[in-house]
Amino acid sequence: MRRDAAIGGAVWCVSRDARRPCRQSLSALVLLVLCLATVAAHAVEFTGEFVQGGMVLGSVVPGTTVALDGRAVPVAPDGRFVIGFGRDATAAIIALTLPDGGHEERRLTVEKRVYDIQRIDGLPQETVTPDPVLLQRISREASEIRALREIASAEPFFTEPMTWPAIGPISGVYGSQRILNGEPRAPHMGVDIAAPAGSPIVAAGGGVVRFAAELFLTGNTILIDHGYGLETSYAHLSRLDVKPGQRVRQGEQIGLVGATGRVTGAHLHWGMEWFQTRLDPQLVVGAMPVQ
Numbered sequence: 001m002r003r004d005a006a007i008g009g010a011v012w013c014v015s016r017d018a019r020r021p022c023r024q025s026l027s028a029l030v031l032l033v034l035c036l037a038t039v040a041a042h043a044v045e046f047t048g049e050f051v052q053g054g055m056v057l058g059s060v061v062p063g064t065t066v067a068l069d070g071r072a073v074p075v076a077p078d079g080r081f082v083i084g085f086g087r088d089a090t091a092a093i094i095a096l097t098l099p100d101g102g103h104e105e106r107r108l109t110v111e112k113r114v115y116d117i118q119r120i121d122g123l124p125q126e127t128v129t130p131d132p133v134l135l136q137r138i139s140r141e142a143s144e145i146r147a148l149r150e151i152a153s154a155e156p157f158f159t160e161p162m163t164w165p166a167i168g169p170i171s172g173v174y175g176s177q178r179i180l181n182g183e184p185r186a187p188h189m190g191v192d193i194a195a196p197a198g199s200p201i202v203a204a205g206g207g208v209v210r211f212a213a214e215l216f217l218t219g220n221t222i223l224i225d226h227g228y229g230l231e232t233s234y235a236h237l238s239r240l241d242v243k244p245g246q247r248v249r250q251g252e253q254i255g256l257v258g259a260t261g262r263v264t265g266a267h268l269h270w271g272m273e274w275f276q277t278r279l280d281p282q283l284v285v286g287a288m289p290v291q
Contacts, residue, residue: 043060043061043064043096043098043104044058044059044060044064044066044094044096044104044106045058045059045060046058046059047059049111049283050085050092050108050109050110050111051085051110051111051113051283052085052086052087052088052089052110052111052112052113052175052280053084053085053086053087053113053174053175053278053279053280053283054084054085054110054279054280054283055082055083055084055230055272055274055279055283055284056082056083056084056085057080057081057082057158057159058073058080058081058082058083059079059080059081060075060079060081060096061079061098061099062077062078062079062099063079063098063099064079064096064097064098064099065096065097066081066094066095066096067094067095068083068092068093068094068095069092069093070093071275073229074152074154074228074229075228076154076156076228080159081228082158082159082228082229082230082274083274084230084273084274084277084279085110085277085279086277086278087115087174087175087187087189087278089110090109090110090112091107091108091109091110092107092108092110093105093106093107093108094106094108113175115175115176115177115187116173116175116176116177117176117177117178117179118176118177118178118179119178119179134216137216138216138217141215141216141217145211145215145223146276148210148211148223148231149223149231149273149275149276150275150276151210151225152228152229152275153208153225153227153228154227154228155206155207155208155225155226155227155228156227157205157206157207157226157227157230157250158226158227158228158229158230160205160206160226160250161205161285162204162205162232162250162281162284162285163202163204163205163250163251163285164193164204164285164288164289165193165201165202165203165204165232165234165254165268165270166193166195166199166200166201166202166257166268166270167193167195167199167288167289167291168193168194168195168196168199168267168268168288168291169193169194169291170191170192170193170194170282170288171192171193171194171267172188172190172191172192172267172269173188173191173192173282174188174189174190174191174278174279174280174281174282175187175188175189175280176188189271189278190233190235190269190270190271190272190278190281191269191270191271191280191281191282192267192268192269192270193257193267193268193270193288194265194266194267195257195266195267195268196257196266197238197256197257197258197259197266198238198256198257198258199256199257199268200253200255200256200257201234201237201253201254201255201256201257201268202250202251202252202253202254203224203232203248203249203250203251203252203254204224204232204250204270204272204281204285205224205226205232205250206226206247206248206249206250207224207225207226207227207231207232207247207248208224208225208245208246208247208248209222209223209224209225209242209243209244209245209246209247209248209254210223210224210225210231210244211223211244212240212242212243212244213240214260214261215235215261216261216262217261217262218233218235218236218261218262218269219235219236219237219258219259219260219261219262219263220235220236220237220238220239220240220255220258220260220261221233221234221235221236221237221261222234222237222240222242222254222255224248224254229274229275230272230273230274231272231273231274232270232271232272232273232281233269233270233271233272233273234254234255234268234269234270234271235261235268235269235270235271236257236258236259236260236261236263236266236267236268236269237255237256237257237258237260237268238255238256238257238258238259238260238266239255239256239258240254240255241253241254241255241256242254242255272284
């Protein structure tokens with residue numbers, strides 16, 4: 001009996017000891033599942049607002065690939081990236097492929113904005129539609145700029161806060177549009193700063209100059225590449241102080257305010273782009289500093 005009891009007791013002890021590791025294994029498994037669920041829930045994190053014209057910074061586990069509406073999004077080695085939403089965007093799909101092969105897809109709802117629309121009728125038609133020869137030049141120059149905006153360099157400046165490139169009254173806002181003689185014109189894709197002619201213009205952020213030359217519509221124009229598809233543009237300058245390929249620091253002078261190109265007065269047109277998507281610089285830098 002005692003032997004049986006001992007045997008029985010030994011069996012019970014083994015069973016009880018075996019159950020103890022089982023409980024521990026189960027607890028570890030539950031913890032692992034919770035951790036994996038947490039990782040899945042935070043497979044991507046965003047900083048910024050999903051709004052028309054908005055720029056958003058994202059962060060994923062290094063090695064994750066990202067796509068926005070089917071377009072590959074370049075991701076830095078540390079997992080950071082930038083995306084943007086156009087003037088009329090209402091929704092976007094972001095797709096992730098995790099390092100372990102898992103997939104995640106999210107629908108992003110983009111907040112709508114109300115834009116200023118002006119209708120002007122009775123204008124001479126020749127002032128509304130440019131000469132065919134000029135249209136060819138405009139088309140050629142636009143193609144050149146579009147090609148430059150497809151560059152996805154590994155410059156790390158896209159994560160740095162930006163600053164206003166000039167100080168002055170805001171005379172034109174992003175998204176506004178004119179309808180001339182019933183024909184919708186291209187919306188205004190930037191911010192106009194009515195600083196006096198000759199006022200200094202500085203780089204809104206660090207980067208590499210990709211373009212610095214004269215264009216028909218925008219006059220003396222500069223494009224600065226901030227990396228991973230983010231770019232800023234500066235138009236109608238009276239003087240260019242930088243050259244393509246030059247690296248610039250935030251706040252470094254790049255030119256002077258002017259009235260070159262198709263304008264009626266001196267001002268800086270400041271634009272911001274994520275590849276071909278035109279963004280609203282004011283959403284990125286906030287209110288104009290007190291003058």
